[in-house]
Amino acid sequence: MSSISVTDSDHRRNKILEIIIDSYVSTAQPVGSELVARKLRSSLSSATIRNVMVELEQAGYLEQPHTSAGRVPTDQGYRFYVDSVMNVRQLSPEQVRQIEVRIQPKELDVDEVLERASVTLAELAHQAAFAVVPTVKQSTVKQIELLPISARKLLCVLIADEEIVATHVVEISGSMTRDEAIALVRFLNTELVGLPFGMLLETLERRLLAESDSFYYLVKRSWEILQHALATEPTERLFMEGASYIVSQPEFRRDPHKTHELLRWLDAEDALLEHLRHDMEADGVRVHIGHEVGVPGVDECSYLTAPFRLGLTGGSGAVGILGPKRMDYPKMRSMVEAMARCVSELFGRQHAT
Amino acid sequence: MSSISVTDSDHRRNKILEIIIDSYVSTAQPVGSELVARKLRSSLSSATIRNVMVELEQAGYLEQPHTSAGRVPTDQGYRFYVDSVMNVRQLSPEQVRQIEVRIQPKELDVDEVLERASVTLAELAHQAAFAVVPTVKQSTVKQIELLPISARKLLCVLIADEEIVATHVVEISGSMTRDEAIALVRFLNTELVGLPFGMLLETLERRLLAESDSFYYLVKRSWEILQHALATEPTERLFMEGASYIVSQPEFRRDPHKTHELLRWLDAEDALLEHLRHDMEADGVRVHIGHEVGVPGVDECSYLTAPFRLGLTGGSGAVGILGPKRMDYPKMRSMVEAMARCVSELFGRQHAT
DNA sequence: GTTAGCACTCATGCCATTCGAGTGCTAATT
DNA sequence: AATTAGCACTCGAATGGCATGAGTGCTAAC
Numbered sequence: 001m002s003s004i005s006v007t008d009s010d011h012r013r014n015k016i017l018e019i020i021i022d023s024y025v026s027t028a029q030p031v032g033s034e035l036v037a038r039k040l041r042s043s044l045s046s047a048t049i050r051n052v053m054v055e056l057e058q059a060g061y062l063e064q065p066h067t068s069a070g071r072v073p074t075d076q077g078y079r080f081y082v083d084s085v086m087n088v089r090q091l092s093p094e095q096v097r098q099i100e101v102r103i104q105p106k107e108l109d110v111d112e113v114l115e116r117a118s119v120t121l122a123e124l125a126h127q128a129a130f131a132v133v134p135t136v137k138q139s140t141v142k143q144i145e146l147l148p149i150s151a152r153k154l155l156c157v158l159i160a161d162e163e164i165v166a167t168h169v170v171e172i173s174g175s176m177t178r179d180e181a182i183a184l185v186r187f188l189n190t191e192l193v194g195l196p197f198g199m200l201l202e203t204l205e206r207r208l209l210a211e212s213d214s215f216y217y218l219v220k221r222s223w224e225i226l227q228h229a230l231a232t233e234p235t236e237r238l239f240m241e242g243a244s245y246i247v248s249q250p251e252f253r254r255d256p257h258k259t260h261e262l263l264r265w266l267d268a269e270d271a272l273l274e275h276l277r278h279d280m281e282a283d284g285v286r287v288h289i290g291h292e293v294g295v296p297g298v299d300e301c302s303y304l305t306a307p308f309r310l311g312l313t314g315g316s317g318a319v320g321i322l323g324p325k326r327m328d329y330p331k332m333r334s335m336v337e338a339m340a341r342c343v344s345e346l347f348g349r350q351h352a353t
Numbered sequence: 354m355s356s357i358s359v360t361d362s363d364h365r366r367n368k369i370l371e372i373i374i375d376s377y378v379s380t381a382q383p384v385g386s387e388l389v390a391r392k393l394r395s396s397l398s399s400a401t402i403r404n405v406m407v408e409l410e411q412a413g414y415l416e417q418p419h420t421s422a423g424r425v426p427t428d429q430g431y432r433f434y435v436d437s438v439m440n441v442r443q444l445s446p447e448q449v450r451q452i453e454v455r456i457q458p459k460e461l462d463v464d465e466v467l468e469r470a471s472v473t474l475a476e477l478a479h480q481a482a483f484a485v486v487p488t489v490k491q492s493t494v495k496q497i498e499l500l501p502i503s504a505r506k507l508l509c510v511l512i513a514d515e516e517i518v519a520t521h522v523v524e525i526s527g528s529m530t531r532d533e534a535i536a537l538v539r540f541l542n543t544e545l546v547g548l549p550f551g552m553l554l555e556t557l558e559r560r561l562l563a564e565s566d567s568f569y570y571l572v573k574r575s576w577e578i579l580q581h582a583l584a585t586e587p588t589e590r591l592f593m594e595g596a597s598y599i600v601s602q603p604e605f606r607r608d609p610h611k612t613h614e615l616l617r618w619l620d621a622e623d624a625l626l627e628h629l630r631h632d633m634e635a636d637g638v639r640v641h642i643g644h645e646v647g648v649p650g651v652d653e654c655s656y657l658t659a660p661f662r663l664g665l666t667g668g669s670g671a672v673g674i675l676g677p678k679r680m681d682y683p684k685m686r687s688m689v690e691a692m693a694r695c696v697s698e699l700f701g702r703q704h705a706t
Numbered sequence: 707g708t709t710a711g712c713a714c715t716c717a718t719g720c721c722a723t724t725c726g727a728g729t730g731c732t733a734a735t736t
Numbered sequence: 737a738a739t740t741a742g743c744a745c746t747c748g749a750a751t752g753g754c755a756t757g758a759g760t761g762c763t764a765a766c
Contacts, residue, residue, distance in 0.1 A: 068747045165520045244616035253609040263597035421716045
């Protein structure tokens with residue numbers, strides 16, 4: 001009996017929290033008890049709502065900008081809402097189809113797809129959107145080619161399983177005959193195919209130590225070339241679109257300093273990637289709210305990420321949305337989720353054929 | 354006699370305009386006659402300065418935010434200043450060396466150099482900086498290679514004279530034997546080398562019309578492949594860095610709407626490129642001030658560009674700085690100029706070897 | 707041509723005031 | 737025991753009056 005009443009009152013509390021957050025999200029104004037009472041169909045008076053609101057405030061979910069104002073969700077409040085209160089929506093098949101159409105590339109190129117993905121996400125969500133793209137470095141060797149382009153220069157072409165391609169101009173010490181080049185390519189494509197790019201150098205080094213290797217010279221040359229090529233290859237690339245959506249939000253109009261801090265963070269791609277790297281290995285949508293983002297100046301923002309994988313062997317990446325903390329989480333969540341699925345499927349299907 | 358007095362008074366007028374602009378640039382505050390009188394060593398009274406200031410105002414070079422405020426330069430005032438008043442500085446050899454060091458790439462890759470160029474420019478100038486990079490499409494064919502990567506897919510590698518490389522995965526209709534591929538590559542590299550990439554398709558089409566061409570099949574196949582490869586190849590790429598510097602300027606702190614408009618413009622890369630395309634063909638530094646930029650919302654900004662060329666045959670690009678109209682033009686000018694020269698030399702020297 | 711002197715303008719900052727949205731508390735009601 | 741009406745209270749936002757002072761334009765004298 002007591003348990004029933006507890007869940008009942010819990011349910012009501014959550015409902016009220018939901019109304020407050022929904023309202024605050026759409027108006028950016030502190031929410032008063034009167035308004036909640038009106039939105040809540042069950043005819044409770046504003047006084048009762050007020051009692052519940054103090055509970056929610058004591059629980060750390062709400063706060064007041066000042067004594068005579070309505071309530072505003074705290075970071076913890078948003079967190080609880082996202083984890084336990086909001087009802088997760090799904091995009092309609094129609095909306096999903098729209099995404100599919102918009103990310104369809106002219107040629108199946110990872111970069112192109114994910115550039116499109118971030119643009120699409122930004123436009124549909126009216127928020128800043130991003131995509132982290134795995135490069136060859138995260139994948140396994142499908143093919144390696146060397147094209148001589150001048151006396152001392154080679155073009156080293158790295159092709160990963162998902163047909164991600166990276167090219168690097170490598171300056172070689174000494175000269176290289178045509179036959180040598182052919183032998184080298186043959187060696188690379190018989191010995192290294194299927195290995196992760198990340199382990200190539202290590203593998204070759206191990207073979208170098210096993211001295212009497214009859215391929216010693218080939219192994220050494222391969223190592224030199226790949227060392228150069230992989231050194232300048234980034235592990236992932238970042239696309240970012242629609243930063244302008246964010247600064248049009250009232251919280252940033254009020255406080256230009258926040259805008260500056262935010263843009264400084266976005267300018268420093270490396271710092272951003274460092275944050276996103278963790279999310280790429282999660283296996284579902286992740287939400288980071290306000291201070292959770294962990295960057296001092298940007299506690300007014302939240303971001304959501306959804307990971308994807310390219311084929312079975314391929315590297316992993318993520319798409320995401322960045323906006324003010326006060327954002328429509330259910331909608332944003334469904335969007336990044338759908339986008340990640342579309343990207344995965346696009347390359348999964350591809351991989352199957 | 355009268356001519357001497359005219360130039361004299363002209364000279365004084367310009368000097369006063371210079372002082373006003375310099376002062377406004379560094380403080381963002383309207384400049385009063387008293388302040389100018391103090392900065393101008395020749396002991397003229399503020400009253401005289403005021404008389405000159407009305408002249409300058411009537412000439413359209415200055416304006417007053419309101420009756421009881423100092424003067425502020427108009428767009429036309431900046432324009433006159435940039436064209437005729439400011440004394441052009443040169444960067445010290447030391448500063449130039451710093452730039453050279455910072456843009457030195459690990460491997461000689463156009464993208465890498467110009468990414469570094471825009472980052473460097475942004476950091477040194479404390480302004481947003483950009484670089485427009487020519488792609489293969491603007492250059493001439495040095496080498497073309499085709500690598501089969503699966504039954505129906507080729508990797509088409511386009512190498513331009515300056516060793517700019519572009520790769521495209523092309524899906525081919527029907528199958529292609531190994532011999533065919535070899536013949537095709539030989540054809541491409543004997544018939545097309547030295548031609549501008551922009552004219553390849555045209556050239557091939559002309560040969561197709563000359564029906565009895567013994568290579569008919571090869572020509573047709575080449576056309577198909579190159580058509581796909583070139584279709585998705587952009588003509589230029591844009592690097593943009595340090596947008597955060599701009600929004601920290603007082604004009605944007607005061608008016609968040611301007612910030613929004615500016616970022617919207619920067620978000621739309623295509624529109625931006627359209628603007629920059631003209632400047633790339635100029636043969637010196639170009640300055641666009643306020644409304645001259647031609648974008649309704651961004652009349653608080655100016656940008657400078659300096660073109661560069663990659664080698665002799667290579668495509669042209671530009672580096673530039675974007676900041677508030679109220680910027681240190683002499684300094685910015687010397688910086689973009691030096692940067693463009695460094696980039697040109699880096700590739701020029703390269704090309705010579 | 708230059709300058710001292712002066713009246714005039716107008717944005718800015720400051721203070722007092724009002725206004726009202728929203729609260730917390732208490733006592734009455736269900 | 738939960739809900740609610742009633743009410744005093746708080747405090748930000750908006751308003752208006754007022755003093756301040758920076759900077760101007762004009763005039764008359766140098």
